[in-house]
Amino acid sequence: MRLLLAEDEASLSKAVVTILRKNNYTVDAAYDGVEALEYLETNEYDGVILDVMMPRMDGISVLQKIRSAGNHVPVILLTAKAEVDDKVRGLDSGANDYLTKPFASRELLARIRAMTRNSAAAGQADSKLHFGNITLDCATFTLSSPYNSFVLANKEFQMIEFLMRNPRQIISAEQFMDRIWGFDADVESNVVWTYISYLRRKLTALKADVEIRARRNAGYCLEKM
Amino acid sequence: MRLLLAEDEASLSKAVVTILRKNNYTVDAAYDGVEALEYLETNEYDGVILDVMMPRMDGISVLQKIRSAGNHVPVILLTAKAEVDDKVRGLDSGANDYLTKPFASRELLARIRAMTRNSAAAGQADSKLHFGNITLDCATFTLSSPYNSFVLANKEFQMIEFLMRNPRQIISAEQFMDRIWGFDADVESNVVWTYISYLRRKLTALKADVEIRARRNAGYCLEKM
DNA sequence: TGCGAAACTTAAGTGAAACTTAAATATGAT
DNA sequence: ATCATATTTAAGTTTCACTTAAGTTTCGCA
Numbered sequence: 001m002r003l004l005l006a007e008d009e010a011s012l013s014k015a016v017v018t019i020l021r022k023n024n025y026t027v028d029a030a031y032d033g034v035e036a037l038e039y040l041e042t043n044e045y046d047g048v049i050l051d052v053m054m055p056r057m058d059g060i061s062v063l064q065k066i067r068s069a070g071n072h073v074p075v076i077l078l079t080a081k082a083e084v085d086d087k088v089r090g091l092d093s094g095a096n097d098y099l100t101k102p103f104a105s106r107e108l109l110a111r112i113r114a115m116t117r118n119s120a121a122a123g124q125a126d127s128k129l130h131f132g133n134i135t136l137d138c139a140t141f142t143l144s145s146p147y148n149s150f151v152l153a154n155k156e157f158q159m160i161e162f163l164m165r166n167p168r169q170i171i172s173a174e175q176f177m178d179r180i181w182g183f184d185a186d187v188e189s190n191v192v193w194t195y196i197s198y199l200r201r202k203l204t205a206l207k208a209d210v211e212i213r214a215r216r217n218a219g220y221c222l223e224k225m
Numbered sequence: 226m227r228l229l230l231a232e233d234e235a236s237l238s239k240a241v242v243t244i245l246r247k248n249n250y251t252v253d254a255a256y257d258g259v260e261a262l263e264y265l266e267t268n269e270y271d272g273v274i275l276d277v278m279m280p281r282m283d284g285i286s287v288l289q290k291i292r293s294a295g296n297h298v299p300v301i302l303l304t305a306k307a308e309v310d311d312k313v314r315g316l317d318s319g320a321n322d323y324l325t326k327p328f329a330s331r332e333l334l335a336r337i338r339a340m341t342r343n344s345a346a347a348g349q350a351d352s353k354l355h356f357g358n359i360t361l362d363c364a365t366f367t368l369s370s371p372y373n374s375f376v377l378a379n380k381e382f383q384m385i386e387f388l389m390r391n392p393r394q395i396i397s398a399e400q401f402m403d404r405i406w407g408f409d410a411d412v413e414s415n416v417v418w419t420y421i422s423y424l425r426r427k428l429t430a431l432k433a434d435v436e437i438r439a440r441r442n443a444g445y446c447l448e449k450m
Numbered sequence: 451t452g453c454g455a456a457a458c459t460t461a462a463g464t465g466a467a468a469c470t471t472a473a474a475t476a477t478g479a480t
Numbered sequence: 481a482t483c484a485t486a487t488t489t490a491a492g493t494t495t496c497a498c499t500t501a502a503g504t505t506t507c508g509c510a
Contacts, residue, residue, distance in 0.1 A: 022478095041322065042335045153486055170365060172248065178335055191488060197470055214468065215366065216497060217247060217379045378497055416499060422459055439457065441507065 001116060002026040002044070002179060006036035006059065007051045007078065012101075016049070019105045024141065024154055025112075028182055033057025040066050043178065045073050047116050049108075052079040052090065060093050067094040074115040078103075129164040132210035132224050134203070136164050145206035152202075155180060159195045163212065163222040172219035196220060226341060227251040227268070231261035231284065232276045232303065237326075241274070243407070244330045249363075250337075251386075258282025265291050270298050272341050274333075277304040277315065285318050292319040299340040303328075354389040357435035357449050359428070361389050370431035377427075380405060384420045388437065388447040397444035421445060 003025045007013040013029050020027045028043065030036035034056040040048065052059040063075055076097045077090045090098055097111050129136040134145045141157045143150050152160065158180045162171060173192040181187055200212055213221050228250045232238040238254050245252045253268065255261040259281040265273065277284040288300055301322045302315045315323055322336050354361040359370045366382045368375050377385065383405045387396060398417045406412055425437055438446050 042332070155487070168365065174248075174331055174334060177331070187488065188490090190490085193467095193469060194471095194488075196468090200469095215376075216467065216495095218249065218366070221365070380498070412499065413501090415501080418456095418458060419460090419499080421457090425458090439506095441456065 001046045002028075003112070004028050004030060004036065004039050004043070004045045004048045006030040006033070006039075006049065006054065006062070008032055008054045009051075016105075016108070019109070020112075023109060024157065026158065026180060026182070033059065033062045036062050037065060040071065040073070041069075043182070047112060048073055048075045049112070050075055050077050050095075052077055060090055063090070063093045063095060076108075076111055076115055129161065131164050131167050131222060132208060134206060134208045134210060136160055143202060143206070145208055147207045148205055150202050150206070155195055156198055156202075159192075160199055163220070167222045170215055170219045170221045175219065226271045227253075228337070229253050229255060229261065229264050229268070229270045229273045231255040231258065231264075231274065231279065231287065233257055233279045234276075239407070241330075241333070244334070245337075248334060251390075258284065258287045261287050262290060265296065265298070272337060273298055273300045274337075275300055275302050275320075277302055285315055288315070288318045288320060301333075301336055301340060354386070356389050356392050356447060357433060359431060359433045359435060361385060368427060368431070370433055372432045373430055375427050375431070380416075380420055381423055381427075384417075385424055388445070392447045395440055395444045395446045400444065 001024070003020060005013060005016055005020070005027055007016065007029070008031050010031070013031065017027050017029050028039055028045075030039050032055040036048075036050065036054070036059075037057065040062070050059040050062060054062075059077055063077070066073070074096045075094070076099055077095045078099050078101060079090075080101050096115050099108065099111060129138065134143060136143050136157075138161065141152045141154075143152055143157075143160060159176060162176065162179060173189045176192045177185065177187075177189060181191075196212055196214075203211060210222060210224050213223050215221055226249070228245060230238060230241055230245070230252055232241065232254070233256050235256070238256065242252050242254050253264055253270075255264050257280045261273075261275065261279075261284075262282065264270075265287075275284040275287060279287075284302055284304075288302070291298070299321045300319070301324055302320045303324055303326060304315075305326050321340050324333060324336060352363045354363065359368060361368050361382075363386065366377045366379075368377055368382075368385060384401065387401065387404060398414045401417045402412075402414060406416070421437055421439075428436060435447060435449050438448050440446055
């Protein structure tokens with residue numbers, strides 16, 4: 001799951017990013033409205049947490065802008081004070097939820113789960129993905145088959161999740177990079193090969209009837225054997 | 226996905242075309258504004274990458290011209306300097322995005338994906354080509370008939386794609402070379418024969434009711450038997 | 451009908467892309 | 481601070497798509 005956090009207060013932003021990463025979200029952080037907009041235009045997120053009060057462009061304007069561009073990504077607005085007017089204006093502009101500072105991290109996590117639940121439900125079955133004889137439990141990061149099971153590390157999990165949400169589709173190394181590492185991360189595309197290798201080893205150990213096939217000069221593709 | 230790249234600097238244009246083709250876009254290249262306009266008037270594209278500074282007609286004028294003609298194709302503008310005025314003028318003229326040189330290829334690709342996302346969701350019919358009893362799935366590189374199917378290698382795929390997008394048209398070996406290998410590649414025209422041979426073998430195995438016919442001293446042509 | 455040119459087929463060689471592994475580094479928990 | 485685990489880098493290895501080359505067939509024309 002990939003989230004964007006737009007929050008100008010650096011210490012709060014860092015704290016929230018840490019909490020979210022611990023909970024296995026992939027998080028990009030923007031520090032003002034214009035930056036947030038740029039991220040939103042170039043990446044696809046599963047959810048956005050948007051501070052209302054920000055330099056250069058306020059959160060509600062960002063929200064209006066992306067909604068008018070036809071982007072329906074779920075958005076939680078953050079604000080310092082619970083002003084009813086702000087709240088109404090925010091929700092009218094297309095926010096899915098609203099949270100006032102200060103907030104408990106547990107509440108934020110719960111609201112994020114609620115916000116992303118719908119898109120998951122709309123897309124497909126909830127927290128468990130199936131393909132062939134393997135199952136990925138997104139709540140526990142467990143990849144299992146009738147023969148065996150593994151608890152996956154964060155990056156491994158996101159790789160197989162991406163593949164299982166798009167079975168039989170070709171996914172390029174660049175798409176993995178953009179989605180999991182963020183398009184501005186400077187890691188070698190080598191790292192994708194490494195994780196593909198790890199995952200294949202696990203699929204073999206699971207006696208999976210599916211495999212990650214390489215399509216030279218194109219990408220990878222999860223297919224039945 | 227079919228893109229038009231309008232960029233006058235030959236070396237940059239060539240580099241970008243190569244990158245885009247590698248990412249399985251079909252790309253036409255124009256080297257000035259007037260040429261770009263001609264391409265845009267005679268073909269339908271899924272997206273356009275338009276350099277602002279070009280001979281004969283600048284990018285923004287091209288953009289204004291096609292917009293006033295009612296063409297809503299998504300456009301990314303390219304410019305050397307990040308001048309705010311230029312940016313505003315470009316976006317006001319109807320550009321969907323703006324990218325300043327130099328740029329990372331991964332960022333360009335991400336922006337193209339963002340730009341074409343909507344149209345991809347709208348019309349996915351583009352990703353499958355039909356002729357006679359054979360079908361080419363451009364998403365999975367699969368060539369199939371009611372009897373059988375093959376996953377094609379990159380070059381094979383591009384050859385049959387070119388033929389299936391222009392059925393009954395005569396395509397010369399040179400056209401294949403320019404389009405698939407690039408007009409400056411130094412490979413023997415032998416390779417075209419080789420791939421035609423591979424494809425014919427596959428068409429036979431598919432019991433296809435179409436064939437690649439050779440027109441002596443002219444080229445090849447995909448026709449019903 | 452026979453000749454030369456063009457088109458075709460096949461198979462082996464090559465290099466770039468993909469893969470694997472292990473070691474180095476970063477992160478995070480105790 | 482220390483140790484355990486996750487992630488990234490680096491380097492050596494393998495694989496396979498592409499190219500080449502050489503021999504064969506087909507075609508058009510005299």
